[in-house]
Amino acid sequence: xxxxxxxxxxxxxxxxxxxxxxxxxxxxxxxxxxxxxxxxxxxxxxxxxxxxxxxxxxxxxxxxxxxxxxxxxxxxxxxxxxxxxxxxxxxxxxxxxxxxxxxxxxxxxxxxxxxxxxxxxxxxxxxxxxxxxxxxxxxxxxxxxxxxxxxxxxxxxxxxxxxxxxxxxxxxxxxxxxxxxxxxxxxxxxxxxxxxxxxxxxxxxxxxxxxxxxxxxxxxxxxxxxxxxxxxxxxxxxxxxxxxxxxxxxxxxxxxxxxxxxxxxxxxxxxxxxxxxxxxxxxxxxxxxxxxxxxxxxxxxxxxxxx
Amino acid sequence: xxxxxxxxxxxxxxxxxxxxxxxxxxxxxxxxxxxxxxxxxxxxxxxxxxxxxxxxxxxxxxxxxxxxxxxxxxxxxxxxxxxxxxxxxxxxxxxxxxxxxxxxxxxxxxxxxxxxxxxxxxxxxxxxxxxxxxxxxxxxxxxxxxxxxxxxxxxxxxxxxxxxxxxxxxxxxxxxxxxxxxxxxxxxxxxxxxxxxxxxxxxxxxxxxxxxxxxxxxxxxxxxxxxxxxxxxxxxxxxxxxxxxxxxxxxxxxxxxxxxxxxxxxxxxxxxxxxxxxxxxxxxxxxxxxxxxxxxxxxxxxxxxxxxxxxxxxxxxx
Numbered sequence: 001x002x003x004x005x006x007x008x009x010x011x012x013x014x015x016x017x018x019x020x021x022x023x024x025x026x027x028x029x030x031x032x033x034x035x036x037x038x039x040x041x042x043x044x045x046x047x048x049x050x051x052x053x054x055x056x057x058x059x060x061x062x063x064x065x066x067x068x069x070x071x072x073x074x075x076x077x078x079x080x081x082x083x084x085x086x087x088x089x090x091x092x093x094x095x096x097x098x099x100x101x102x103x104x105x106x107x108x109x110x111x112x113x114x115x116x117x118x119x120x121x122x123x124x125x126x127x128x129x130x131x132x133x134x135x136x137x138x139x140x141x142x143x144x145x146x147x148x149x150x151x152x153x154x155x156x157x158x159x160x161x162x163x164x165x166x167x168x169x170x171x172x173x174x175x176x177x178x179x180x181x182x183x184x185x186x187x188x189x190x191x192x193x194x195x196x197x198x199x200x201x202x203x204x205x206x207x208x209x210x211x212x213x214x215x216x217x218x219x220x221x222x223x224x225x226x227x228x229x230x231x232x233x234x235x236x237x238x239x240x241x242x243x244x245x246x247x248x249x250x251x252x253x254x255x256x257x258x259x260x261x262x263x264x265x266x267x268x269x270x271x272x273x274x275x276x277x278x279x280x281x282x283x284x285x286x287x288x289x290x291x292x293x294x295x296x297x298x299x300x301x302x303x304x305x306x307x
Numbered sequence: 308x309x310x311x312x313x314x315x316x317x318x319x320x321x322x323x324x325x326x327x328x329x330x331x332x333x334x335x336x337x338x339x340x341x342x343x344x345x346x347x348x349x350x351x352x353x354x355x356x357x358x359x360x361x362x363x364x365x366x367x368x369x370x371x372x373x374x375x376x377x378x379x380x381x382x383x384x385x386x387x388x389x390x391x392x393x394x395x396x397x398x399x400x401x402x403x404x405x406x407x408x409x410x411x412x413x414x415x416x417x418x419x420x421x422x423x424x425x426x427x428x429x430x431x432x433x434x435x436x437x438x439x440x441x442x443x444x445x446x447x448x449x450x451x452x453x454x455x456x457x458x459x460x461x462x463x464x465x466x467x468x469x470x471x472x473x474x475x476x477x478x479x480x481x482x483x484x485x486x487x488x489x490x491x492x493x494x495x496x497x498x499x500x501x502x503x504x505x506x507x508x509x510x511x512x513x514x515x516x517x518x519x520x521x522x523x524x525x526x527x528x529x530x531x532x533x534x535x536x537x538x539x540x541x542x543x544x545x546x547x548x549x550x551x552x553x554x555x556x557x558x559x560x561x562x563x564x565x566x567x568x569x570x571x572x573x574x575x576x577x578x579x580x581x582x583x584x585x586x587x588x589x590x591x592x593x594x595x596x597x598x599x600x601x602x603x604x605x606x607x608x609x610x611x612x613x614x615x616x617x618x619x620x621x622x623x624x625x
Binding site: 085089090091139146168170171173174175177178180182185187210212213214215216229230231232235239242244248249253259 | 469471473479481491492512540561566619
């Protein structure tokens with residue numbers, strides 16, 4: 001029983017805080033060029049390696065901070081989804097895995113939905129967090145995306161979704177597959193309201209997530225170097241018994257194959273989003289909008305997502 | 308001669324005996340009719356017992372049984388004037404999915420189904436029922452055609468999943484599936500799906516976001532194959548049995564979870580034993596569903612379809 005280790009210890013850690021910043025966290029090795037990077041430099045550079053430009057993954061929270069004006073946003077409380085609807089058990093119980101992920105990330109599930117201003121524009125952003133069970137999509141994530149879509153419609157805001165996910169959450173079986181259908185409906189609601197729906201495909205975007213809401217953007221932006229695809233590379237290799245081509249399923253590969261509109265570096269992402277959305281909804285030039293001082297966030301309360 | 312599954316071995320033995328006796332009687336004067344009748348009764352009893360308590364893994368094997376009727380069999384038995392329509396108008400014709408116009412019970416419909424193929428050559432031709440992006444783009448095209456001419460759409464689902472290959476990825480497998488699901492939620496005509504064998508993940512979902520989703524009694528429908536799930540979560544493909552249990556992929560489980568609208572009973576011993584009866588039962592079920600949806604306004608059909616999916620997972624039985 002890992003109760004002590006998995007639940008009590010992380011909880012204690014959170015209460016006490018501080019302690020986790022032990023010296024071995026101060027330096028990061030870039031997974032691409034293997035150079036050592038001082039952690040503060042890495043954070044200041046938006047977790048992009050200053051040596052080789054490799055984009056490391058961002059948490060959902062960090063993602064929202066770099067997109068919203070002054071890093072300020074209001075996240076909405078997500079309806080609590082049924083934990084472990086199938087009483088799924090592999091080598092471990094799904095409910096234990098869930099609790100562990102919640103303790104590790106302090107998130108309720110793999111998604112944060114927030115609203116606020118970006119370049120003065122009213123936007124709702126839903127970002128997936130890969131560190132929460134691989135950003136996998138179960139009922140909670142599906143519900144969250146539906147809530148995000150409805151929030152965007154209610155607020156007449158653009159919806160930006162930032163997936164970082166391996167795909168459907170197997171431990172929720174068929175119910176996770178059904179989220180492909182449900183999130184697609186959410187996207188349709190935004191589109192039918194005439195509001196921009198923009199996806200920012202980040203590393204990784206695969207499986208059931210890529211084969212649903214992630215590939216339905218009015219404009220599809222891929223972050224530099226992100227792995228984006230349907231089937232996992234290992235599965236494909238096993239099927240065709242060949243080595244995969246260089247750069248396969250990378251953002252640049254998708255651009256070349258006509259699957260995304262553009263590949264954008266993280267440092268240019270916010271500016272690009274502001275410009276694209278501004279053009280879509282035909283506001284004044286982005287520069288003018290940016291000149292307006294940030295507006296206090298004053299959003300109407302979320303309507304019940306289950307009506 | 309049947310293809311027997313492992314757990315059907317005792318049935319195979321008995322039927323082998325009957326076969327032997329019949330052979331004997333044809334060249335001797337011994338009357339074995341009584342004996343055959345007795346054995347046949349035993350077979351039926353055994354079948355009933357075996358098929359009453361199938362495990363999810365056994366159902367998986369039945370759902371994939373090579374003798375199970377496939378899309379082409381349903382088309383030839385249920386659809387008059389079936390006129391296949393080919394191609395996605397962008398890249399290629401994908402034979403893993405067959406679709407076209409036809410008449411069902413006298414009225415025009417668009418039918419689309421995954422085809423796994425009947426023998427080795429045929430299976431290769433149809434890529435074992437695993438579609439590439441052009442397959443899903445053909446589905447989109449045909450659904451839009453149906454919408455344009457106000458014809459109901461019937462989809463027959465029977466696929467291990469979308470094809471995992473370099474070419475499929477290069478041409479946007481994920482996007483094609485996503486658009487196909489999107490199209491399911493846009494059309495204003497009745498959309499009925501029947502999972503006739505294997506409902507494999509996104510490749511199945513792509514054409515099953517329907518007003519009415521039915522499953523054959525021993526069909527399966529899952530987010531991932533038991534083998535795939537076992538190799539990821541147990542790190543051991545041998546644990547497929549456990550994975551099949553955990554995934555809740557049987558028609559009975561899915562009905563309980565309110566993911567599907569109904570189950571079509573299979574004849575004793577499964578669809579592979581009585582193909583014609585199975586096809587007839589599917590035909591009747593489709594007819595019933597079409598009748599339920601007929602007369603509904605297009606906008607209502609579309610919104611009801613969405614409402615139904617939005618409800619899934621919100622209230623689960625304990």
